[in-house]
Structures are given as C-alpha cells and as structure tokens.
Amino acid sequence: MKKMFMIFGTGLLALSLAACGGDSEQQADTPEEDVAETDQQAPENEEAAQDPQSVLDTENIPDVIATVNGEDINKDIYVASLEQQANLLLAQGIELESEEAAGYLEMLEEQLLQQIINERMIIQAADNEGIEATDEEIDAELELITSQFESEEQLQEVLDEQGVTMEELRSDISDFVKRDKYVEAHTTTEEVSEEELQAAYDELAEMAGEDGGLPTFEEYREELQAQLQSEKQQEQLSQIIEDLRAESDITIHI
Numbered sequence: 001m002k003k004m005f006m007i008f009g010t011g012l013l014a015l016s017l018a019a020c021g022g023d024s025e026q027q028a029d030t031p032e033e034d035v036a037e038t039d040q041q042a043p044e045n046e047e048a049a050q051d052p053q054s055v056l057d058t059e060n061i062p063d064v065i066a067t068v069n070g071e072d073i074n075k076d077i078y079v080a081s082l083e084q085q086a087n088l089l090l091a092q093g094i095e096l097e098s099e100e101a102a103g104y105l106e107m108l109e110e111q112l113l114q115q116i117i118n119e120r121m122i123i124q125a126a127d128n129e130g131i132e133a134t135d136e137e138i139d140a141e142l143e144l145i146t147s148q149f150e151s152e153e154q155l156q157e158v159l160d161e162q163g164v165t166m167e168e169l170r171s172d173i174s175d176f177v178k179r180d181k182y183v184e185a186h187t188t189t190e191e192v193s194e195e196e197l198q199a200a201y202d203e204l205a206e207m208a209g210e211d212g213g214l215p216t217f218e219e220y221r222e223e224l225q226a227q228l229q230s231e232k233q234q235e236q237l238s239q240i241i242e243d244l245r246a247e248s249d250i251t252i253h254i
Contacts, residue, residue: 052082052083052086052087052090052096055086055096055097055101056079056082056083056086056105058075058079058082061075061078061079061254062075062253062254063075064253065078065113065116065252065253065254066113066116066117066250066251066252066253066254067249067250067251067253068117068120068121068124068248068249068250069121069124069248069249069250070249071120071124073116073117073120077116078112078113078116081112081115081116082105082108082109082112085104085105085108085112086101086105089101089104089105113252113254117250117252118241118244119179121241121244121245121248122179122182122183122240122241122244123175123176123178123179123182125182125244126178126179126181126182127178129182129185131178131181131182131185132178133173133174133175133177133178133181137177138170138173138174138177141173141176141177142169142170142173145169145173183237183240186236186240187233187236187237187240188236189229189233190229190232190233192225192228192229192232196228197217197221197224197225197228198217200224200227200228201217201220201224204220204224
C-alpha cells in the first residue's frame, strides 16, 4: 500500500476500522478549541515548527511495522498517515509542537497502526476468496483520482515526486477495490424499524432540548434512517474485523 492513497484519500476505510480491533478504543477527535490562541503564539522558527517531519519521530520507526499472516507491512503507509494527520492540524492553525497536537498525534499512533493492519487483513481475506478487481473498476477509481488534478500530466508529476509508478498506483487501487467488494459481500443493509427510528429521535430531542431547533420526526426520518443503517453496517464491520483477527497471526514490531 503506497502513501499516495493517503494523499488522494480514495478507497481507504474510515478510522473506525482502527476502533474495530486492537486495544485502542478511544475516539480520535481533532483538537480545535485553542486554534485562535495557537495562531497568536507562532514560534520564531515558524517554518521548522510547521514541518511534520521535524516534529514526528519517524526515524526510530522500524522498516517493518507489522507482520500479518506472514506478510510484512513497511512503514511508508504508517508514516504517510501520521504526516497527513499532522497536516490536518496545521490546516486548523494548530502548532505541531503544542501540547494538544502532541497528545492527539500520540493517541492516533496506535489507531493508525490498527487501521493499517485491519486493511491488510481484509485484502488478504478477499484474495483468499478469489475476489478480483476488473480493469473497468480500476479505471473508474483512477478516473476519480485524476479528477482531483487539473490534468493527467499533473497527476503524473505528483506520482513522480512521490516515487510511485502508475502501475503501482493501479495495484493499490486493485487492492482497495477487492477490499470494498469483500466488505460488501459480508455485510447487509439492515432494515430500521419504526420503533428504532422513534427511539433514536426521542433521544436526540431530549439532548437538544426545547430550543434545540431539531426538525420534526417526519422531516428528519430519512436522514435518521440512513444514520441508523450506517451504524448497523459499522457493527457488522466490527464483527468482520474481530473474526479476522481471531484467525490471523499478527506480530507488531513497533
């Protein structure tokens, strides 16, 4: 898995995968409260302080961060994930050397590691079931990636800068297409009962209070139904991860 996918953001499961397995169950909420304050406390060497590579201790990360069922996972995707999260903090005006940024990134280290392991387990499971990605499916995903750039030439320039060939990118897309097909094959869209909808709405109404501005039940029904169905699918995904972990041989080297 190349770090290009962390840049493009295409095909990756949400960080909820990390919470589905391993010992880390904390929610990763990006700190935002002190954005204005941190903006006013710029360090003298601002450029150095805003460079993720100067803040993140990636040199001591072993080349192989984990071995999953005999397959080694190198540190590139892990480092790229950490750098991406650091850049998200910068985009919010939060200094990487601040206490809140350090705490957030430290908490994410375990979650990102578990996410990468979970991704690899699902792709391995897809391979074991003979699930494949067609050229048409790969082309469709590649088109989505290309649409994020002004031209194919600009995409190629970015690939060249990262040392990633188009063949490697297509291979990564193939992996993630297979993973998505595996998850789809092992999950179902469950129906949400009227009682579940009403109970969820009542809970929201209680939290919002009389002046909370919550839409009426009928106005909110469709959105609430989608949310509850998503929760049910996440529960199924959590079970998939749990079952795969029980069957897998995982060694973490960090």
